[in-house]
Amino acid sequence: MEQISLPLDNVKEKLEPMEPNQDYIDAFQLESESMDSPPLPNPTIYTDVNVVPEHEKDELEHSILNLEGEIAELKQKERLLDKKRRKALNKILDIKGSIRVFCRVRPFLLSDRRRIHEPISTGLEKVVVKSVGIRKEYRYDKVFHQAAAQEDVFVEVEPILRSALDGHNVCIFAYGQTGTGKTFTMDGTNNQAGIIPRAIEELFRQASLDNSPYNIFNEHAGGLHGNLNIQTDPKGMVEVEGLTQVQIPDTVKAKRWYAKGRRARSTSWTNVNETSSRSHCLMRITVSRHGDDSKAKAQVSKLWMVDLGGSERLLKTGATGQTLDEGRAINLSLSALGDVIAALRRKRGHVPYRNSKLTQILKDSLGDNSKVLMLVHISPARAIETYRDLTEDINMQRQKRILELEVEMREAEEECQKVRYQIQKAEFLLSENRELLLTSYQVPDDKENAPISPKEDYKEVNNTPRVTDKGIRRNRTSHFPRFMTSTVASRQRQSAAEKIVAGRARSLRSATRSSLQFSASQSFSYSEFRFRAILKESNRKSRYGETKLLLPESPKCNVSEMKMASIPRSKAVISSDPNLRTTLSRHRRRMSDLI
Ligand SMILES: Nc1ncnc2c1ncn2[C@@H]1O[C@H](COP(=O)(O)OP(=O)(O)OP(=O)(O)O)[C@@H](O)[C@H]1O
Numbered sequence: 152m153e154q155i156s157l158p159l160d161n162v163k164e165k166l167e168p169m170e171p172n173q174d175y176i177d178a179f180q181l182e183s184e185s186m187d188s189p190p191l192p193n194p195t196i197y198t199d200v201n202v203v204p205e206h207e208k209d210e211l212e213h214s215i216l217n218l219e220g221e222i223a224e225l226k227q228k229e230r231l232l233d234k235k236r237r238k239a240l241n242k243i244l245d246i247k248g249s250i251r252v253f254c255r256v257r258p259f260l261l262s263d264r265r266r267i268h269e270p271i272s273t274g275l276e277k278v279v280v281k282s283v284g285i286r287k288e289y290r291y292d293k294v295f296h297q298a299a300a301q302e303d304v305f306v307e308v309e310p311i312l313r314s315a316l317d318g319h320n321v322c323i324f325a326y327g328q329t330g331t332g333k334t335f336t337m338d339g340t341n342n343q344a345g346i347i348p349r350a351i352e353e354l355f356r357q358a359s360l361d362n363s364p365y366n367i368f369n370e371h372a373g374g375l376h377g378n379l380n381i382q383t384d385p386k387g388m389v390e391v392e393g394l395t396q397v398q399i400p401d402t403v404k405a406k407r408w409y410a411k412g413r414r415a416r417s418t419s420w421t422n423v424n425e426t427s428s429r430s431h432c433l434m435r436i437t438v439s440r441h442g443d444d445s446k447a448k449a450q451v452s453k454l455w456m457v458d459l460g461g462s463e464r465l466l467k468t469g470a471t472g473q474t475l476d477e478g479r480a481i482n483l484s485l486s487a488l489g490d491v492i493a494a495l496r497r498k499r500g501h502v503p504y505r506n507s508k509l510t511q512i513l514k515d516s517l518g519d520n521s522k523v524l525m526l527v528h529i530s531p532a533r534a535i536e537t538y539r540d541l542t543e544d545i546n547m548q549r550q551k552r553i554l555e556l557e558v559e560m561r562e563a564e565e566e567c568q569k570v571r572y573q574i575q576k577a578e579f580l581l582s583e584n585r586e587l588l589l590t591s592y593q594v595p596d597d598k599e600n601a602p603i604s605p606k607e608d609y610k611e612v613n614n615t616p617r618v619t620d621k622g623i624r625r626n627r628t629s630h631f632p633r634f635m636t637s638t639v640a641s642r643q644r645q646s647a648a649e650k651i652v653a654g655r656a657r658s659l660r661s662a663t664r665s666s667l668q669f670s671a672s673q674s675f676s677y678s679e680f681r682f683r684a685i686l687k688e689s690n691r692k693s694r695y696g697e698t699k700l701l702l703p704e705s706p707k708c709n710v711s712e713m714k715m716a717s718i719p720r721s722k723a724v725i726s727s728d729p730n731l732r733t734t735l736s737r738h739r740r741r742m743s744d745l746i
Contacts, residue, residue, distance in 0.1 A: 211588050218581040222574055229570045236563035237317045243556045244314060246549055250496050250523040251292040254278055255304065257332040257530050258297040276546075278529070297531055301343045304336060304526070308346055311522045312353050315454040316438055320516035322455040323350075326485070327528030329461025336526055337432075337458040338413070347434060347456050351405045354436065354454070360568065381511045388451075389515045396437070409434060431484065431509060432458040453516050459485060484509040491517060492525065 256278075278289045295304055308323060315321040323346060325333035339345025380392035399405040412434060434456045439449040460481035487507035494502040495517060504514045517523060 208588070208591075211584055211591075215581060215584050215588065218577050218584065222577045222581065225570050225574045225577065229567055229574065232563045232567040232570060236560050236567060239556045239560035239563065240310060240313060240317065241319075243553055243560070244310060244522055246553055246556075248292060249521065250492060250525070252525045252527060253293045253295065253304075253307065254289070254291040254527045254529060255295040255299065255332060255336060256297050257330075257335075257528060259531055280529075291527065301336075301339055301345055301349075305346060305349045308350065308524065309353060311524060312350055312454070313357060314522050315436070315452050316354065316357055316440065318440065318450045318452045320453045320455075320521040321523075322457065322513060322516045322521065323524045323526070324457045324459055324488075325526045325528060326459050327461070328530065331461075331528035331530045333458050333461070333526075333528050336528065337456060347409060348406060350454070350456060351402050351409070351436075354438070355402050355405070358438075360571075381508065383514070387515055389512060391512055394435075405436075431460050431481065433512070455513060455516050457513075459488075483507060488513075492523070495523075 276291055276294060278291065278294055280287045280289065293307060311319075311321050311323070323337075325337045325346075327333050335343075335345065337345050337347050339348065382390050382392065384390070397404075397408050399408060413432065436454040436456075437451060438454065439451045441449045484507040487503065487510050490503050490506065491510045502518065504510045504517075510517070515521075
């Protein structure tokens with residue numbers, strides 16, 4: 152707050168400095184020239200603080216209380232809707248199966264020497280392999296044919312990612328012989344991103360839509376046949392000693408760490424694949440979600456994305472030495488994983504987790520309450536046919552129920568987003584009102600060091616006892632020598648300034664009313680533009696993590712409103728009256744010009 156003198160006789164005004172704006176200055180000059188108000192005694196003009204009448208304090212406090220109640224109600228509604236959405240998603244995943252096995256058929260590559268062109272039907276659930284006259288049928292939850300794109304695969308993966316954010320442990324595996332496309336499915340290429348980069352994007356996107364603060368950590372382990380020390384805590388949570396855990400604030404960092412982990416993975420040439428991965432590659436993303444209650448324990452879930460080593464016959468790969476040993480270790484752990492998944496699918500009492508490091512590490516993410524997706528990869532070098540399943544009716548019923556639940560889930564999600572936006576608006580208004588209350592009514596604790604109130608200031612300057620406004624005016628004129636009394640021009644300027652201050656007071660009152668209006672009808676007036684501008688700015692800054700604000704479709708605001716939005720809070724003229732707003736701005740430019 153600084154004090155400046157105006158070229159009005161004896162007028163003291165407290166203003167905050169503003170940047171000059173010629174438009175406003177010119178407009179103000181025009182307006183003040185045309186004013187024809189009766190001469191007034193020289194007033195003392197104060198702005199910014201202590202202009203809101205005392206009785207409006209109650210209104211403001213009432214508004215704050217209303218908003219607090221409203222926010223609590225909205226949060227409760229948000230929790231219920233989120234619960235409904237989670238429940239629907241969980242049901243969908245249960246119907247689909249908590250352990251699902253997909254099959255992806257790799258397309259022919261230029262390097263494939265032998266091609267057997269058999270017709271392959273698409274989008275079905277069964278694969279028939281013909282080999283030396285023997286015909287074998289394999290059933291999957293879904294088959295991705297050769298032409299299936301990375302997006303097609305990811306569409307099926309997406310729901311269980313949401314499940315990871317909801318607190319379930321999730322495992323996504325790529326399994327298959329060497330060269331069948333496991334790494335292609337998990338990592339992809341620069342132009343055809345695979346599951347892992349897409350999942351990272353999606354996790355951050357979904358987390359940014361949610362009001363709950365998330366912490367996302369990334370761990371990476373390549374070459375699991377080393378001597379890893381695995382520990383299980385009393386609650387059954389598994390930890391691997393020496394695993395690097397990094398907090399990842401955004402997708403860029405997440406991808407950087409992922410790339411770093413991938414580089415550590417051992418690859419070597421085999422007869423079957425030039426850059427064959429000679430180890431399992433595990434990527435773990437730990438999501439910890441904090442609820443509204445900051446004291447409550449965070450909900451922690453793990454998302455594992457595993458590119459398993461090739462499950463080839465060792466003779467066929469022509470591997471020797473270390474590569475052969477790696478191949479053996481891979482095969483052993485793969486068969487242990489197969490046993491665990493088979494036991495879980497058949498709901499056996501005993502699940503043989505202890506048979507390999509791989510299954511020990513994944514123990515807490517493969518059992519109850521977890522979601523598992525196994526993507527089996529096959530190469531097209533054999534004739535493959537897929538048939539329509541005979542249990543078509545059952546499938547249709549399943550699909551119908553899944554569709555219903557998906558609608559239910561989407562509706563709950565959309566409703567939840569609306570409620571979140573309402574919460575953000577209400578919280579924004581609440582903080583505005585609290586700030587207004589603080590700046591307008593707070594009595595400083597330390598009276599000696601407290602800034603002098605405008606009236607006291609006046610008293611000091613004029614060395615007169617404190618009197619009412621009327622008294623001040625009378626006293627003021629009577630104390631000044633004749634040559635200090637106002638001229639016609641100065642009185643005109645004063646009158647303009649007085650009008651402005653009165654308008655300012657009105658504008659502050661209207662700000663209070665705006666808040667009250669929201670709490671009653673949930674509509675927006677003055678704060679909407681600033682609120683949206685702030686939201687836009689925060690969304691522009693970071694799509695993920697940094698801020699949890701979300702900007703739904705916003706109504707168009709005109710240029711002057713946006714100008715207002717860019718003025719800092721302390722300088723913003725808060726008024727729903729556009730004329731008053733302009734006058735006040737002009738006034739300020741004029742004042743700043745004089746500093
Ligand atoms: N769906 C696909 N579309 C196009 N190219 C593919 C597809 N799947 C695999 N490929 C290509 O096939 C080759 C082998 O794939 P990839 O390296 O992913 O196999 P892999 O199963 O991971 O092998 P390994 O177990 O030896 O590491 C790569 O050149 C890859 O780009």
